[in-house]
Amino acid sequence: MKLSKTLLATSALTVAAAGAYAAGHGMADSMTLVSWGGAYQASQQNAYVAPYIEMHPDVSASWDESSAEAVAKLRAMNEAGNITWDLVDVVAADAIRLCDEGLAMEIDHDEMLAAAPDGTSASDDFGDLIVSDCYIPQIVYSTTFGYRTDMVPAGVEPPSDICSVFDLETYPGKRALEKRPINNMEWALLCDGVAKEDVYDVLETDEGQDQALAKLDTIKDQVIWWNAGADTPQLLADGEVFMGSTYNGRLFSAIVEQGQPIGMMWDAQVFDLDGWIIPTGLPEDRLARVMDFVRFATDTQRLADQAKFISYGPARASSAPLVSTHAELGIEMAPHMPTDPNNAKNTFLYNYEFWADYRDDIDAKFQAWLAQ
Known part of the structure; x- marks a missing residue:
């Protein structure tokens, strides 16, 4: 489902038209933003949306928490010719798939996004995190494990190795794993003796x-x-599982903000990106509004501000020095980031291109296995 050259040209013209509209008129007065719910979406609301709405009180923004199903839903919307979403938060591999299928709009990052305060272009500021011509990175996060500190067996060291997940004898109890092959397959191979570089x-x-x-x-x-993403923290809080995978920011919220008896296990944490894509086919007034919002929401200060509310690293290099303290608790946020040297001693680098190529086939195999 690649875009035809004609459609790509039309899309580029639409981007140019949207930029002209954004200069002063013709912008929609509402946006439907798609994200993941929970603490992460709340951080986006606090850092990006609330200040933007304060600057534009005539504009409203609503959330749809369907990012996990973004590819399937955008495919369906495209088939129906009815795109109801304006801006969609997705992981990098899904952005690559959507871009390849012509469901996400290609953009000129330097034309569309704000430069860094020192004049560094957006493309240089984001650097290698721009993994697709359609992708606007926001944060670096990791998927890792939390465990109940009060359920560690007496006389046993708390789990610190990824293969503890598969050690039911030493660490008995239920596990929470995401209902998809990504990450689970990689961890399984690592713990079955496959070298990291061969996975x-x-x-x-x-x-x-x-x-x-x-x-x-x-x-x-x-x-x-x-x-x-909110499921594992709740399962841990309720004592229904001994350990479970989720996003590091969700565990930060449970441990630091809520005071739950949960520990972090950073070993073999899987680095990934979250960011925006703009669906193709938006009417010009909606596209103009989205472009105006995205330029604001992804500037250096806004990405640094998000780190006041959740322990994810901002995707811009210029934002990192501005990361300070938690907005409510006043604690330094840098030590809670997945990129902190103490947390990143053994990381696993997620292969976006692999999952963009193999996701549909391995998904089918994984779901068939689940049903057995």
Whole structure:
């Protein structure tokens, strides 16, 4: 479903037209923003949306918490010719898929986004985090594990190694894992003896996929599968699981803001990106509003401001020095970031291109395995 050259040209003209409209007139007075709910969406509301609405009191913004289903839903909207979303937060691999399929708009980052305060262009400020011509990065986050500190067996050290997830003898209890192959397959291979640098070479084969699923089979009857980022913190808070994977910012919220008896296990945390895509096919007034909002919401100060509310690293290099203290608790946020040297001793680098290429096929295999 690649965009035709004609459609790409039309899209570029629409971007130019939107820029002209954004200069002073013709912008829609409402936006539908799509994100993930929970603490992350709240950080976006506090850092980007609330100040933008304060500057533009005639504009309203509503949230749809469907980012986990963004690819399927945008495919359906495109088929129906009815795009109801204006701006969509997605992970990098999904952005690549949407861009390849012509469902996300290609943009000129330097023309559309604000430069850094010192004049550094947006493309240089974001650097390698611009993994697609359609992608506007916001944050670096990680998927990692939390565990109940009060459920660690007596006389046993708290879990600090990723393979503790598969060690039901030393660390008995339910696990919470995301109901998708991404990350689970990689961790399974790592804990089945595959070297970190070989994981994706193994995972692109049928035999490697079967190996990962076989390792997951060893804990399958002890797994509660989650779909939303807020699920694992709630399962941990309720004592329904001993350990579970989720986004580091959700665990920060549970541990630091809510005071839950939860510990962080940073080993083999998987780095990933979250950012915006603009759906193709928006009417010019909606596109103009979105472009005006995105320029504001992704500038250096706004991305630094988000880190006041959640422990995710801002995607702009110029934002990092501005990260300070938590907006309410006053604690320094830098030590809680996944990129902090103490937390990043053994990270796993997520392969966006691999999952953009293999996601549909491995998804089907994973769901069939789940149903067995």
